[in-house]
Amino acid sequence: MSEKRYNIDRYSKKRDTEKSGEPGVKGKGQKRQPLFSFQKHHASRMHYDFRLAYNGVLKSWSVPKGPSTDSNEKRLAIRTEDHPPDYIDFEGVIPEGNYGAGKVLLWDIGEYENITTKDGKAVDLNKAIESGHFKILLHGEKLRGGYAMTRIDEKKSHWLLIKTDDEEADARRNPISTEPGSVKSGKDIEHIN
Numbered sequence: 001m002s003e004k005r006y007n008i009d010r011y012s013k014k015r016d017t018e019k020s021g022e023p024g025v026k027g028k029g030q031k032r033q034p035l036f037s038f039q040k041h042h043a044s045r046m047h048y049d050f051r052l053a054y055n056g057v058l059k060s061w062s063v064p065k066g067p068s069t070d071s072n073e074k075r076l077a078i079r080t081e082d083h084p085p086d087y088i089d090f091e092g093v094i095p096e097g098n099y100g101a102g103k104v105l106l107w108d109i110g111e112y113e114n115i116t117t118k119d120g121k122a123v124d125l126n127k128a129i130e131s132g133h134f135k136i137l138l139h140g141e142k143l144r145g146g147y148a149m150t151r152i153d154e155k156k157s158h159w160l161l162i163k164t165d166d167e168e169a170d171a172r173r174n175p176i177s178t179e180p181g182s183v184k185s186g187k188d189i190e191h192i193n
């Protein structure tokens with residue numbers, strides 16, 4: 001399946017950013033290359049949006065249960081359309097009547113490294129995503145260490161997000177419930193406005 005399916009044009013088609021208050025595609029265009037984020041999104045269904053800045057866009061997945069720090073946990077991640085780079089640290093309320101209406105909280109952000117290899121050679125992230133498997137190292141405030149993403153259903157754009165069994169893996173930590181606040185404002189979701 002072509003990457004075109006997730007092209008940023010779909011972002012604009014789905015929304016009127018003048019009305020929604022979300023970043024437009026013609027943002028400041030600052031280099032967000034090495035950043036990832038997770039946004040807690042209280043839309044019609046609560047989920048976490050996983051964003052990876054790459055080549056001027058944010059590769060995006062919706063993770064219903066959010067990420068885990070337990071290497072035995074598999075978390076479903078559904079690919080969604082690329083978002084503009086300025087979306088990486090967006091936080092606020094998307095008003096009723098707009099696509100994805102509801103509160104958005106910046107749950108985690110930080111730099112990441114693409115550590116995907118094949119036959120001992122580094123693989124470009126775009127190619128790795130197209131091939132359905134990549135590995136990254138996260139340097140977030142809440143999430144650290146390796147994570148693997150593997151596509152399990154190309155038609156439905158279903159992937160699994162799994163913590164690598166490294167020194168940052170911790171089955172007892174559960175930051176989704178113990179660290180629910182924003183890394184941007186310190187607010188909990190009910191106080192986002």
Ligand code: MN
Nearest residue numbers: 041049062100
């Ligand atoms: Mn969302």
